[in-house]
Amino acid sequence: MLHSLTSNDERFQSVHFGPGLNILVAERTDISTDTDSRNGSGKSSVIELIHFLFGAQGGNKSLWANESLGRHVFTLELDWPGLREVLTVTRAAGRPNRISVYPDVTRRAPQSLFEQAAEISPKEWQWLIERDLYGSSAENAEISGRTLMSFTVRRVGSGGFLEPTRTFAQQSPHDAMVNLCHLFGLDVGLAARYRLLSNQESTRKKLVEAAKDPVWGKIVGRSAELRGEIGAVEQRLTELERQIADFQVVPEYENIRREADRIDQQIRALRASEAIERRNLQDLERAMEDVAEPDDRYMEAAYKQLNMILGREVRRRFDEVRAFHQTVVRNREKQLSEEVARLRELLSERGRRRQELGERQAVLLRTLNSGGALDALTSLQFALAREQAHLESLRHRFQAAQALEASRRDIDAQRLELEQEMIVDLEDRDAATREANALFNRYARRLYGDGKNPYLAFSPTKQRMRIEPKIEDDGSRGIHNMVIFCFDLTASVIAHRSGRGPDFLIHDSHLYDGVDERQVARALQLAAEVSEAEGMQYIVTMNSDDLQKAISVGFVADPYIIEPHLTDQPYGGLFGFRF
Incomplete structure (x- = not known):
């Protein structure tokens, strides 16, 4: 669980988390004008900073790349598997390539009497996240700590709320599915083979297109034409050898x-x-x-x-x-x-x-x-030497052309074989898929009643493995967002139970945009009950008026609201100043 998010800047409003449901509220003050907006209060910045402290790289447009934060050093305290004490993670906005963790969880050296912090790179930190938070058994595994963390902490800025099974708009469905298979306890290796075949197919298509080009086509060519050319060169070689x-x-x-x-x-x-x-x-x-x-x-x-x-x-x-x-x-x-x-x-x-x-x-x-x-x-x-070299080149091109022409058949055959293997594997893992389906069904019916029939579909196809959350809806944004809520909650609980995921889940306030107040209240109540029952933590940022709507239909929010109370005033935001 997360304990606190702090900064070395005294203007920063430190955020302290507790077990179970945590609601970070952005309020509209009495002196606010019509032009004041809670979009600058820092709700989404909390999400971005948590990602920053979990190793996100970002770029020039990232929050922490802003020159106003150049001297800020941010610290996240959280529980860590295998540690009795709290783990402290520190990263400076002006020095993002080094991350400090205390105590040293790299396990590269035996523990000494005077424990020291370990300074590691973002890549090393990602491996530790994969190993300890997500239970990866091997370095350089198929899963990605950053991708998994993006399912645990979705970001609106990267398109994290566009689809339940993607965390950013341009994400490869194969990359996403490999990591989701890990969370749901499916065979990651089989899902990774889908990705490999997809990459091979993409390369094959590019080569096929290149072969049509009059210049690049000479590099490979067509096997039928090359076969005839090889025969002609072999005939010339025979004549030269006889003359010599x-x-x-x-x-x-x-x-x-x-x-x-x-x-x-x-x-x-x-x-x-x-x-x-x-x-x-x-x-x-x-x-x-x-x-x-x-x-x-x-x-x-x-x-x-x-x-x-x-x-x-x-x-x-x-x-x-x-x-x-x-x-x-x-x-x-x-x-x-x-x-x-x-x-x-x-x-x-x-x-x-x-x-x-x-x-x-x-x-x-x-x-x-x-x-x-x-x-x-x-x-x-x-x-003779020139013709021999030409013949060798033609033979290499002929082999490449044959491989290219046969690659489609080979890829199709491998896909059919992989689809069958995935079907058999899902049958063997029936208990895991049933558990996930039952949780998703229960969570969705808590929000929308028994009139709907929500379910998770695990569908191996020829092209890729699919995990599709389904709720009968009218295409509204609110129901779409609640599908993401139920999907994330299901994946987090399943992964946490089996040691394949952390004990926290974080959602930005944008997830509740367009959601009916009754579903907001039920979702928050469900998150409180599930996190308490599973020994987990659910953190959500919300605007005060959206929370008030949930309160108006019976949700009791006071036990779950955490400090600080962010406001739309210049000094009431997360950083204590506007930039």
Whole structure:
């Protein structure tokens, strides 16, 4: 059972729950104007916060995503299976990815003297809800803790009151039915197989549509066309294999090819060396042009202009320097000439060698081109490898096409088999379905008398398992909502009795919209009696005028009204402020 819903914000009006029937009332105050509305008092926010604390993810439009609640930390206290003390669940609106539970019910570590809270992710928290509140025996089971909680605490914002067997508008009927089968004690595995077959059928239809597309159709194709194409490719492969088997390769061709490659490398090396040596030759020839004896005649003219006469000793020294320089120049010129001659001879030799190699290479290439045996064999082998790869691809596509075309027959056969298995299973679980049917019948007749014949229909079909609550009605919204009330009450009692569900059920005030005051009074009285008899808790939010209508026909509400009394005033709502 739930004990309290609180916040770290002092403006928040803490909600305290008790056993049995709990009515959270939103009142219209004496100072309210015609424009005041109890839609902002926080009735539905209580439902949303309970879901938030039970691990709901939500999104940008979720209540707890509002920036006004960014610093709020919400806490839910409740009984927990296997605990003697109360479990405290805490989650911050600004840090929704971590949930604190105290004491640690993860059972990942032995209990210590100083018990600490466990910080877990919403996914881990969902598994704990499945394991402890809904009695799931294995992690990664077919059921979903969030889906089951949505049947226990329906939300109007997600379309929870549109159908008895769905909790939101886009919910897959197979997902809903898997979880309902768990609550009613039916074979969840069989219901999950319906879901699996439905997913396979959906995939098959998409592939069939894709196969009709001119581009995507090439990925799979049709088996009849692929069979013909495979035959044609196999014929080409047979011919290629025969040609290769009959082909004779002369060993000399390989030797000739190797020699031709070797000569080509030598020619390339010679050309590279020639380029370097020609560059060196050009540098040497330019150096020879720059070689010249020094001219010292300018010196005598310069001395004459200065009216100076060169002495004999000075003239002798100049003659010696002149002779030395002439010797150096002649030696330099001789060396350059010899190196130029050597390079020209080397280039000439390389040219002759390159010409000889070129002639030999031409002979070899003519021999290879005239024979062509190696090229022909290589081409045949390449064509064979290409056709083999194409054949393998076609065979894979053929298998996929056959599987796709046979999948419909296979799925239909599995559905017929599954339908029969479900029929046999329901016969074996006759006591469970009878119990659920009897409870639903009793609850509905408490609301509408013995003039109607309400029942629960458990119907295995070829497409899916169906659980359908039936009450003869005129199509009114009020009766539709009371069908949901009786259905939820039946599922909660059945699940709680067998340890497959929690001991609480919560309904928003929207469930009672359009319901006759007599049925409202009877529903509340029934919820009070059933919750007391079963040791359960029924929590409902209501507008004061709707509750007053039930009181006017005899319902005694005072023992069941809980604190706080929400109002339509700015500071009278659940959060203590408007945002």
